[in-house]
Amino acid sequence: MTEESSTKELIREAAVDLFAAKGFKGASVRDIARRVGIKESSLYNHYKGKAAILESILEYQLEGINRAMLSREEMDAFAAGESDPVKLWLRGVAFYSSRLPRLTGKINRIIHNEMYLDEKCRRFFVDHILERQIDLTVILLGDLVDRGMIRECPLVQTAERYVFMLHGLAQISTIYEIDLKRDGDIQNRIVEHMASFIEGLT
Amino acid sequence: MTEESSTKELIREAAVDLFAAKGFKGASVRDIARRVGIKESSLYNHYKGKAAILESILEYQLEGINRAMLSREEMDAFAAGESDPVKLWLRGVAFYSSRLPRLTGKINRIIHNEMYLDEKCRRFFVDHILERQIDLTVILLGDLVDRGMIRECPLVQTAERYVFMLHGLAQISTIYEIDLKRDGDIQNRIVEHMASFIEGLT
């Protein structure tokens, strides 16, 4: 249940690496098979074709996100002992992030990469990343308002602005990850941006 | 000077369309040549290869951005007759946008698309889009503060948040452009977000 490590699993993992690094078009079935240590023809015993591997990756990602999602009870329990909205927010984000599978970041990069070219990736991005994050943020901000921890504000617009900000930060984070240079303290900057965003709502 | 329409120009224009629609890898030299109405081999009389076409597109984009840029004098003249920071901001954005070449949006999409795969596109995005927009926004916000039109705030952090927000909005704008469905009033939403962002700084 934790980590199968079957050939099918290994293929998917290799494909995640290669799709993220070279793009869906740029990574060939040969590349993927070579990395797994099998021949191309063997790969077709596990997946119908190249497109099917990408679909499998998307399904895997959806499961991972769904499993990491905090339940209503968990969220309430989380909020119980904390009176500082900024600390509460940051702790919540850190906890959620820690529950995401290892490959989540790389797969998000693939989705982001193919979003404009592949309809399934585009759908996934809109439905399971963008809108879901906005919906969740609306709920969380609403809770903070109800608890009197931040002032009233237009929830949807504020949530959109927050999610877009995070999205931009994630993007440059990925870019600095690729080039390594001038990475500086990008992770700290993300946290600072999140903190000052919530701070600005108090 | 205005629009050459030479074969070289036509090739670049066709390439912009195809790279934006199918990606750099997905659009073949054959595709580009066919759209122009010449044979592939003829294309190599104008560009050294496929990569050279993309480079030419980036150079074209850089020129367009540089030409559209408002000078210090233009910015001051713009600010002279307006006392409402929101109106001033929106008018400035609209004016700058109106000076951008026709292909700018499509080329930005290409850059965004290849950003993670191609180093030149990644460099262009960081240097000429992201950092430039942030630098400009810092200046503009600083001006507004100096004029007493908005309150003091951490300029860089605020500018980053603004640029990232716009970036996210541009992204979903592109997505809705592709799928057409549920486009709604995305352009209005962008303007609303810009307005409420500046409004929140007063």
Added chain:
DNA sequence: GTCTATAATCTGATAGAC
């Protein structure tokens, strides 16, 4: 500057033996 012809390579995918 355009064309025809062609090279050399890579692509995703299949057939069939073991």
Added chain:
DNA sequence: GTCTATCAGATTATAGAC
């Protein structure tokens, strides 16, 4: 489920006639 062998087509790019 793995392998060898192979296919049919697309890819970028070049050579050389006009």
